[in-house]
Each structure stands twice: as structure tokens, then as C-alpha cells.
Amino acid sequence: MSTQRVALVTGAGMGIGKAIAERLASDGFAIAVNDVNESVAKATASALEESGTPAMAVPADVGNREQVFAIVGAVVEKFGRLDVMVNNAGIVQVDPILSITEADFDKLFAINVKGTLWCAQAAAQQMMTQGGGKIINAGSVASFLGNPLLGTYGASKFCVRGLTHVMAREFADHGITVNAYCPGIVDTGMWETIDGRASEVMGTPRGTLLEKARDMITLKRLEQPEDVAKLVSFLASSDADYITGQCMMVDGGIVMN
Numbered sequence: 001m002s003t004q005r006v007a008l009v010t011g012a013g014m015g016i017g018k019a020i021a022e023r024l025a026s027d028g029f030a031i032a033v034n035d036v037n038e039s040v041a042k043a044t045a046s047a048l049e050e051s052g053t054p055a056m057a058v059p060a061d062v063g064n065r066e067q068v069f070a071i072v073g074a075v076v077e078k079f080g081r082l083d084v085m086v087n088n089a090g091i092v093q094v095d096p097i098l099s100i101t102e103a104d105f106d107k108l109f110a111i112n113v114k115g116t117l118w119c120a121q122a123a124a125q126q127m128m129t130q131g132g133g134k135i136i137n138a139g140s141v142a143s144f145l146g147n148p149l150l151g152t153y154g155a156s157k158f159c160v161r162g163l164t165h166v167m168a169r170e171f172a173d174h175g176i177t178v179n180a181y182c183p184g185i186v187d188t189g190m191w192e193t194i195d196g197r198a199s200e201v202m203g204t205p206r207g208t209l210l211e212k213a214r215d216m217i218t219l220k221r222l223e224q225p226e227d228v229a230k231l232v233s234f235l236a237s238s239d240a241d242y243i244t245g246q247c248m249m250v251d252g253g254i255v256m257n
């Protein structure tokens, strides 16, 4: 079995996931790049390979349990092991509570909640055969704070926090730690979606919500994907061996516990 540590990052074709994949590559991991969008998954994996990191693209929908188990199998077949699973993929919806439909709810929960669960199951099964590993979930400030218009999203991120606690307790005997990173307002496509849709719903100019949100940031600058990747790098490292069941804020001081 190869000794190079291996990380699989979901939703790593763009945004925060891409920055995490790049950071873990520079930390010395071989990287498996998942995304539902095959072309961006391949582009991220190719760029990593060009810079000397063993990498592979594993496109799949994290909401599809069979596909998730298949990609974890493919990663183990190629790299021989899986040390770190970053359950980053997620989507957002922006709707007042009274407008949420069952179809919207099911779609978002299939990715943000079931996706986290299926990925953790597949990863843990493999990690148990290796004597341990690290599972790192994507929480949010919305795992702690309810925000107007983010009903389905906030509910899903509270679920991720709950799953992180349960998984940490269930997997501890197998040497697997489970933690979550909780970003604030990160400058990615997701925030463009939130801001654009919120301006439609509220009838305000584009940028209004973003400006309001920026006021909540103690450090007074928008978060960058690399800010999140630094925390994930730590959680994936042996320096975090004694940390489990934690949902850590990396939000510039929006939520203070």
C-alpha cells in the first residue's frame, strides 16, 4: 500500500472545494476531485496533476448513494487508501418559509444532508479497514444561526452539525475523527446566487444583502475560499488528532461561541 496520504474532496470543481483540494495537494496529499459537473472536476484534477500532485477526477452526484460508494471504490483502487474525506459539496436555496415546496426541500436535503451521510458511510467503511482516518464536513454559520430566506439551507446545515456529533461518537473506536468547518460569507458562486435571488425576493437592488451581511463580519472583509482551506488543512493534519465532534467557525467573527 502506498504511503502517500489520500484525500477525496467533494464539490471540488469550484469555490471552496477547489481551494481545499489545492491546499491539501500542497500539504502533500494525493487528491481525488469530485464534482457533479464533470468538466470542472476534470479541470481541477488536471491542474493538480500538472503541478505534480497525483490526482484523479471522480465525477458523481453526492446525493446518489450508489455513485458515492462507486467513487470511493475507484479512489481506493487507484491510490490504495483513503485518509481524509472532505464532504464539501452543497447547494443553496433562497425562499421565504411560506414559499418552500416539497420538491425544493427534497432536492436540497438530497445533496446537503444525504450527500454528507452517504459520503461519510462510504469513507468510514474504507477507513475502518485501515485503522482510522478523518472525515471533515461542510457546516456553516447557518449551522448555528437561522437566517431569513435560508430555511431549507439552514435546516440542512443544522443537520450537518448533528450528523458530525453522532458520527464522531460512533466512529471514535475505529480511529476516525469527524469535524466540520463553518464558513461565513465566502466570495464564491454560492454567494452570488444568494445575493441575486434575495434581491429578486425582496425587490431590492443587487448587492443589498451582501452589504448587510458584510456588516456582521467582525474582521470587515469578505471571506476567501483559501481562508476556509487553511482550517481544513489543519483538521486534516495529525495536529488535529485529538479533536473530534467539533463544528469550528471560520467566519471572520460572525458567530462567537
Ligand SMILES: NC(=O)c1ccc[n+]([C@@H]2O[C@H](COP(=O)([O-])OP(=O)(O)OC[C@H]3O[C@@H](n4cnc5c(N)ncnc54)[C@H](O)[C@@H]3O)[C@@H](O)[C@H]2O)c1
Pocket (backbone or CB within 6 Å): 010, 011, 012, 013, 014, 015, 016, 017, 034, 035, 036, 037, 040, 060, 061, 062, 063, 088, 089, 090, 091, 111, 115, 138, 139, 140, 141, 182, 183, 184, 185, 186, 187, 188, 189, 190, 191
Ligand atoms: N459560500 C459561502 O458563503 C458558504 C458559507 C458557509 C458554508 N458554505 C458551504 O461550503 C460548501 C461549498 O460552497 P461554495 O461556496 O464553494 O459553493 P459553490 O456553489 O461555489 O461550489 C459548489 C460546488 O459543488 C458542486 N456540487 C453541487 N451539487 C453537487 C452534487 N450533488 N454532487 C457533487 N458536487 C456538487 C458544484 O458543481 C460546485 O462545483 C457548501 O457545502 C456550502 O454550503 C459556503
